[in-house]
Amino acid sequence: MTKVAIIGVGYSGYAPLTPHMSFKEMMFEASKRAYTDAGINPRTDVGSFICCEEDLWEGISITDEYVPDQLGGAQRAVCTVSDDGLVGLINGYMQIKSGLTDVVVVESHSKLSNVLSQGDVTRMSFEPYYERPFLTAETAVALEMRRYMFERELDDDIPAMVVAKNKKNGLGNPRAPYSAILSMDEVLSSPMVCEPLRKAHIPEPADGCSVTVLASEEKARILVDQPVWIRGVGWFSDTPWVSQRDFSKAVYAEGSSKMAYKMAGVNTPAKHFDFIEVDDSYGYKELQHLEALGVYTKENIKRAVEVGETDLRGPLPVNPSGGKISLGDMVEANGLVRVVEAVLTLRGQGPRSLRGAKHALVQSWRGPPTASGSTVILEV
């Protein structure tokens, strides 16, 4: 079966507010960039379009009604994967692998600035009988954060160091609106939201749209000089019941990465990658995810942060883009946003210290209250 490559990426928005454009206009801008990057015409060259979004984040039911035109997808095979953008990309990968088509466009976006009731929307994702009466996104996160930090014997300063690192990484990324020089002390003195979760741990909402163009090996070699190959994919869900999870580990990240490693033939993840983009919500999630990916262990994760192994210039840069902490929370677009970052970095258009990087991993998580996530392994 054919190999699958990413041959074009595009983006727009990536800002706290985007009042000058509707979500359709934002998608049009991002997709135009991606098509130009890939050298394709969406009206003639694309076999399938996949969008990732959720109705209540859009404020429109059956929101897939409103996606085809601005992607060049009217009267074409268009569908919605109601999941993180990375899972959309994985479905595009499988469509090409199956021989169904040879070029697929994957899109995801966020217009969180338009959602005035963000807290109410999130609460509606909790199980209505047992969980919704008690839980909010913040309480669910804080429960897990507490248990994870307890089991790993982490002090408050460890998640704060992650936040500070990613805020700083973002300063080198022109697309990261929330990047900053922020000290660990500033994180630790930010207001307490729900112990041990502080305001500075929480990624800020952002608007934005990411588009990727995938192609079969044959097409990729014709169309572009520098295809980025998708070597492995995985997606996985743990139990939906918040209170029944093992808070000490990210089961979904473990499951999805095992699947991807098997496909890509990766045996020693700790040594395989030149850089990694993982979901870094609340600081501690970056650590929990790195453990689940088998890159660090519960014994050495703390030290890795303390000595700066995951810094931009460390032996294994994690979230060189600045992560969700710097790019902002773009809900279902989060995974695809990071694919765009990883692709640009693998092409040498990212941080200078990562020029020549050949192997990357992108991991995503759907956010509270889910325990669902995905992993993609990329290579040039």
Next chain:
Amino acid sequence: MESKKTLPGTPITGAEWENEVYSFRKHSVQLRYAWDAGSAVSGFLEGLKEGRILGRRCNRCMRVLVPPRAFCERCFRSTDEWVEVKDTGKINTYSVSYVNNDASRRDKPLIVAVIEIDGASPGMGFLHVLGEVEPSKVHVDMKVKAVWKPRDERVGAITDIKYFKPLEV
């Protein structure tokens, strides 16, 4: 499948529901949004405020798109210019609604129609309601004209047009 006499599932009758024979948990929520209208629709709404219907032209396929959009979905390129179209048109299709959007009955039926606006490209229809006409008199291809709210009541919304009414009777 036929070997299975009864399929799984426990229906609840209307009476059981009304008498709350089973347990329910109720949750009421009002979700609030403020959708960015974007450049094309913003211009359109501004036009309505002035009593004008605006479209956008694509200079490649030369279609005039109403309601306007920033991009042409067929050519996949940005549209090029604003075009004022007429506030008259003809009925492409129509219906008479006896229910509200929560499925309750209306006191008075409402006539709804897709109207092909004069000056837009063929087939460029527009959803609105009809007034000053009996349902039995309406027909496909009937010529209609917009009835606007008074200038000082217009706010830049699709409802700045009260309804469309027949040009001929």
Next chain:
Amino acid sequence: MRRVAVVGAGMTLFRHRMLETGKEMAFEASRMALDQAGLDIKDVDSVVLGSAPDAFDGVHMKGEYLLDGAGGTRKPYTRVFVGGGTGVFVPIAAWWQVASGVADIVLVVGEEKMSPLLPHPQYAFWSIFDPILERPLGVTLLWIFSLEMRRYMHVYNVSEEDIALVAVKNKRNALDHPAAQLAANITVDDVLKSEPICWPVKRLDVSPTSDGAAAVVLASEDVARRITDDPVWITGVGWNVDSTYWTNRDLCYPEYLEKAANMAYRMAHISDPKKEIDFAEVYDPFDYKELHHMEGLQLARRGEAPKLTREGVTQRDGDLPINPSGGLLGVGNPIAAAGMMKIAEVFWQLRGEAGKRQVKKPVRRGLAQAWGDLMQVGTVVIMER
């Protein structure tokens, strides 16, 4: 491209309101499908769920909520969505998992619980419209379908009587379906005299709102050959979405469905669908839609479907049986589950397991189709013995 088979199917009752939660209904249908396939949940590599708007259940990210009921715990699990077309699209999304070699056994679940929304499930449909240009007019879902029905009637000179024949046929077919919500022996006159809702749509032209779930199991060729003597192959899949701007299209003919069908026909090497498709489960949330869809699928020429219906061609004992299950009009319309019911019906018919619903002529190849969004999406699956 690996061959993909359907090896089991299951469904719950379809009713206006069910005691079971969405999770529980998804479980019941999944369990039945796994039982028919002789498989257990541990055999399943991956789960794909289909469910229509979250607004019905009042649950955001409904796919995540339904996860454990659908058997997705600690597995690759996802949800796909193309409005009303979802039910026939879920097996397509599962098909490419198997065809690509990523999974061998995929559980496919369609679930819908419409009853929780108060005051009426119809209300959810208000929020499918453009918030700036359409919602302020008080638009309802019934408006747009009655506008489409009227246009279809006008262009092809189709009468309300012709359309009513579809409701009569499907509700009667449903008398033999154990899940049916609105099976009945009615006449054309009953339909014509039923209460007008949004003329030309009358009460008996429309399918009900429903709770229910349906599921199938897909398997790769080697697995299918191992576990069953009687696999049903998925030989064609197609889907297509038209422009959002539904008022800018001529509603008399569904071009997007023609394109979706052609995609599936190409894959299944079908050049003359009218001759090569033995029977079809086409989407019939309204009676006129069955006619409209037969034409889009090119099972009838444009404007010809009413004539075929009048002549009895589409009856269970006719030359081209359409909706032998009883369709959405008779069995019920829990949206994503309704499309999956059609997939299950094609599966049961091809295996000769449809009991009293079994079509008279021998069948080798069947088609299931669904439709949705703003009269905009067509999804098509072709299955063969």
